Amino acid sequence: MTALSLKNINKSFGEIQVIRDINLDIKPGEFVVFVGPSGCGKSTLLRMIAGLEEISSGEFWIQDRRADQLPASERDIAMVFQSYALYPHMTLAENIGFPLRLGNQPKEIIEKKVQEIASILRLEKFLDRKPGQISGGQRQRVAIGRALARDPKVILLDEPLSNLDAALRLEMRIELAKLHKQLEATMIYVTHDQVEAMTLADRIVILNNGEIAQVGSPLDLYTKPANTFVAEFIGSPKMNLFPASITEGHPGETKINLIGSSSNLMVNKDIEPNNELHLGIRPEHMTPSDEGAIKGIVTSTEQLGSDTYIYFDSETKEQAVARLNGITAIRTGEKISFDASQEHYHLFSPGGDRIN
Amino acid sequence: MVRFPKATTAWLLLTPMMTIIIGVVGYPLIKTVYYSFTAAHLASPATTDRWVGFKNYLKALGNTKFLDSIENTAYFVSVSVSAEIVIGVLVALLLNQTFKGRTLLRALLILPLALPTVVNAMMWRLIYGPDFGALNALLTQIGLMAEYQSWLGDPDLALWMVAVADIWKNFPLVALITLAALQTISKDLIEAATLDGANAWQRFWTVVFPAIIAPVSVALVLRTIEAFKVFDIIYVMTRGGPANSTKTVSFHVYQEAFAYMRIGSGASYALIVVLISAVLIATYLWLIKKQGNTA
Structure with missing residues (x-):
């Protein structure tokens, strides 16, 4: 069984082809990292999975449902943005519960779920605050919390740690890895940082110029790089x-x-x-x-x-x-x-x- | 070099401007307050110092024509400002979309705003013209109307027609302010709401509306203050007629003081208008302060 399946996926902006013939299956519960230099197409690929960018050609499947024409709101995929994208006028509790409110869940269930997520992410004390009143690391956790709220099929993370300082980045990296183990959620994570990729991923997808340069476990890529690009990209x-x-x-x-x-x-x-x-x-x-x-x-x-x-x-x-x-x-x-x-x-x- | 204490320097630097302000604002204001308690008449200087106490005010508040002009003004303000806000916000939402020719349309939006009020009023008077007006021609030629209308000659229509002219000129201000606010909304927020499962309407209420409500309410109060003072467009288009149907408070004050030359009672009308404006301005300042606190 696959959680997501990409078959011959292409993407062009006008004349410029940014994604070329991507084939990839992602298993349920897998932590997959898309990594590559800037402009390699990794964020575009993530946005295509989310439904924020159209797929120019190819097939995209979510479990056994063809999804390339499915609107973003119906894909049951959550995303954590680099900018966190928290709703500034809502409290943290309202932010986390927002996807559930849209799903017309009863109030008690929303409250229970928000409490549960807040305790996983150590946010209980801040639930009444607004995003402007908390630190960057806390905002990051709220963004993750909002993504978790709906128990989505897949959670996408677009360079989620790049706005944090080095110490906090390390801390959040470890926390993310723990969270993934605890929740067994399928996650796709985009980064340009090969250390994040090596430490977090079950499987790394290295992209170069819109093509997959290699797919494999972190140590596969380190010990058997398929080409000079991967060889030079992984390792420091x-x-x-x-x-x-x-x-x-x-x-x-x-x-x-x-x-x-x-x-x-x-x-x-x-x-x-x-x-x-x-x-x-x-x-x-x-x-x-x-x-x-x-x-x-x-x-x-x-x-x-x-x-x-x-x-x-x-x-x-x-x-x-x-x-x-x-x-x-x-x-x-x-x-x-x-x-x-x-x-x-x-x-x-x-x-x-x-x-x- | 002589060094004054900071406060002394400040006072020294302020003095020229303060002198001018006291000369052109302070003195006339005090004089207006004084006249409002007299029976001053432009044509008979002897009346200038004839003290009448609160008589002018009592007369003003009992004057049905003045009360009618307040009602006309309220009509004009609510019609034109609400239409300006609705049209302005809708146009801003449209111009915030990506399409060909957007930049040109955004530039065109400034044109009505750049037009002097008097020119705008004259233009609309031509459009509404009962004999050769474009509106009559348009409506009869497309078959919506059988014969020409005197748009500004009909007491039931005139105020609405003036309001339309005012709306056309001023909705771009609301649109520009709203557009500026819309451009500060991060694309990520809209996309996050989409992925959270929000439809277009829910995205508007959760992301767009909270981001534009503050600037739009400032535009609302600013436009209300402006519309409440409306004078020039009325002067050019209708002179308050027909049958006083477009006579607003400012126009009433002008007539009383300068057409009928009753400076004393005109001053009392003017001060009542100032008082109402003050309430509106206080609302505006309160809104600005509230925004400063939340930002």
Whole structure:
């Protein structure tokens, strides 16, 4: 059974196509995160699911009901807006109960439900206040509360944490994850922040230029990025990509040459020869080694206490970065070399697709 | 450099303006109050200081013509202001939609407002003209009416016709104020209400109405104060006629003081009008203050 199903969904604004051929099934109770750089179409896709934007072509199903022509008010989908969109003249209780009042629910049921939601979201003390009289974090919780009120089939969240300061963002992120577990509601969450995506999602949908770049669990995307876009988008600092070539191979063993460098790396696999590959290695998988194949000169370092980021110009002319645990004494201008074990190699074709 | 205490500087800077205001507002006002207790007549200077006490006021309040003019004014105010509000809000809602030519229409909206009242009045007098007027031509040519009407010559119609001219000129003010308020409503709020299950009517009442009620009520009171003082449009279109059917309080004051030259009793009428205006203005200030508190 699926909660939502998107089949060959397209969206154009005039001549400009912003969503291309999206296919996606979302299971009941799943927490799906749409992530991507700004302009990738993630908010548009969310608004199409909500019914706030028309679907140019394709099919949209809510459970087993075709829904692409269904008006937004009849889709039984709730949404939390980035701006919270609380009704300024209503109290918090009225805001939360608003969808129920529109549904002509009896007064006692509305009150009970509002109380219940307020206690989940720790808002009981503020129910008589108006949105203008509470803090940003509280407003955020009211917006979530209003979305929960109707027990909707799906809750959409459009960058809900981006108006909060860093500490509150972290707190609300943890609270959201808890809330999702507690309510087992189907949620679709849009963000440009890959940390939010990694920490909240059951499944991440990475969008790029209106297309799905990859769908998978957070760790799938981290360990097996399908292309260079995903490889660079997930992980911080982003994955190093070195130009590489494969000219020869023995059965069960392939030699990878880093272009511009005399060093080679070996993998115990058969890979077709190719001159324009990219070898990806995550900063955290680079280990300093005197005989390391990846050589360069340190251009700057960032000491975070728990980690040190070492930025260096590699022999391949790429800016690269290594992430080392703890505090290190490496200084700008030093020559440095790194190794990485071969299970952490990511090889990409000239077109950017993963090949190993 | 000499440094005065702040309060002294303030008084020094205010003095020129205060002198002018006292000269052109304060002195005439005091003089008007004084005249209202006298039998002053423009044509006979000897009457200027003849003290009559409250006689002018008592006469004013017993004068059926004056009371009729209050009634006419109330009619005019309620008809024109309510129509201006309704039409203004509806037009603003329309102009807040996205469609081709919206910018042009918004610009056109300013035109009636930019027209001097007297020009507007003359234009409508031409439109209503009993012999060559456009309204007669239109209504007979489309077959709604068999023969030409004297729109401003009919005591039952004249006040309504003047009100129409006033509505045409002034609804754009309400529309502009409302449109400005509508543009402050976040699109998210409308969309949130849609997703909460609100239909168009419920969206209007829960999102749009609360956002425009304050500015619209300010427009309402401002227009009421203006309409209550109506004079120029009446002067140009009907001179208070026919049969006093369009005589408003301001026009009555003008007639008493300047046409009949009875300055003393004219002043008492004027002060009664001022008193009514003061109540309206106090309402306006109260509304503004209330808005300041909730914003």
